[in-house]
Amino acid sequence: GAVVSQHPSRVICKSGTSVKIECRSLDFQATTMFWYRQFPKQSLMLMATSNEGSKATYEQGVEKDKFLINHASLTLSTLTVTSAHPEDSSFYICSARDLGGGVQETQYFGPGTRLLVL
Amino acid sequence: GQNIDQPTEMTATEGAIVQINCTYQTSGFNGLFWYQQHAGEAPTFLSYNVLDGLEEKGRFSSFLSRSKGYSYLLLKELQMKDSASYLCAVRANTGGFKTIFGAGTRLFVKA
Numbered sequence: 001g002a003v004v005s006q007h008p009s010r011v012i013c014k015s016g017t018s019v020k021i022e023c024r025s026l027d028f029q030a031t032t033m034f035w036y037r038q039f040p041k042q043s044l045m046l047m048a049t050s051n052e053g054s055k056a057t058y059e060q061g062v063e064k065d066k067f068l069i070n071h072a073s074l075t076l077s078t079l080t081v082t083s084a085h086p087e088d089s090s091f092y093i094c095s096a097r098d099l100g101g102g103v104q105e106t107q108y109f110g111p112g113t114r115l116l117v118l
Numbered sequence: 119g120q121n122i123d124q125p126t127e128m129t130a131t132e133g134a135i136v137q138i139n140c141t142y143q144t145s146g147f148n149g150l151f152w153y154q155q156h157a158g159e160a161p162t163f164l165s166y167n168v169l170d171g172l173e174e175k176g177r178f179s180s181f182l183s184r185s186k187g188y189s190y191l192l193l194k195e196l197q198m199k200d201s202a203s204y205l206c207a208v209r210a211n212t213g214g215f216k217t218i219f220g221a222g223t224r225l226f227v228k229a
Contacts, residue, residue, distance in 0.1 A: 032215070034216070034217065036219075042221070043205060043219045043220060043221045043222045044161070044205070044219045045219075046216060046217070046218060046219075049214060049216055057214060093160050093161075095217075097215075106163055106166060107151065107163070107209075107217055108163065109153075109160040109161050109162070109163075110160060111159070111160050112159070112160040
């Protein structure tokens, strides 16, 4: 099946610094990628939809100036958490839609990035 | 907006069958997904339904009724490794496609 990778898998940073997370679709092109955040024992919360070549669409309550999204190519989207604070500590997961050729459309998830802000 | 409901927790016995229900309310419905998520890991895709009826895939089956806003995931011949959270997710076209997740059902399989 299709593969989505994320880097880094785990990051620890100091409060006030910025952290960039990369999401890549390895064997398919993804015009749309999604960024989710998951707190412990909670479900995935959609943060934003990343569109190749255009601005991301943010969900209500998500600060676009704090969570910068860039979808530079059909296989890469990045999420930058700017001026991170301890409350931003969470599991960030990206997802990409594979539209190519199959009977079923499937949304594949990356392995996630665990962010800890001290 | 969208609303997705599923039970918080379920317990079942190894070898048995369990059905996890999901009800949803949304406009612009464009498909329903089931994912399995083990603690500390990302979700893995199980099934996708966009038309009414039952989709069978090995030990897992998923059913959809669009008129009732209802789906279930059926797990047969339960194994201990099936202990995980099962996430019901609905994709909707509301001026752009997006997939929203339910809170998940934690399934405990006991010997």
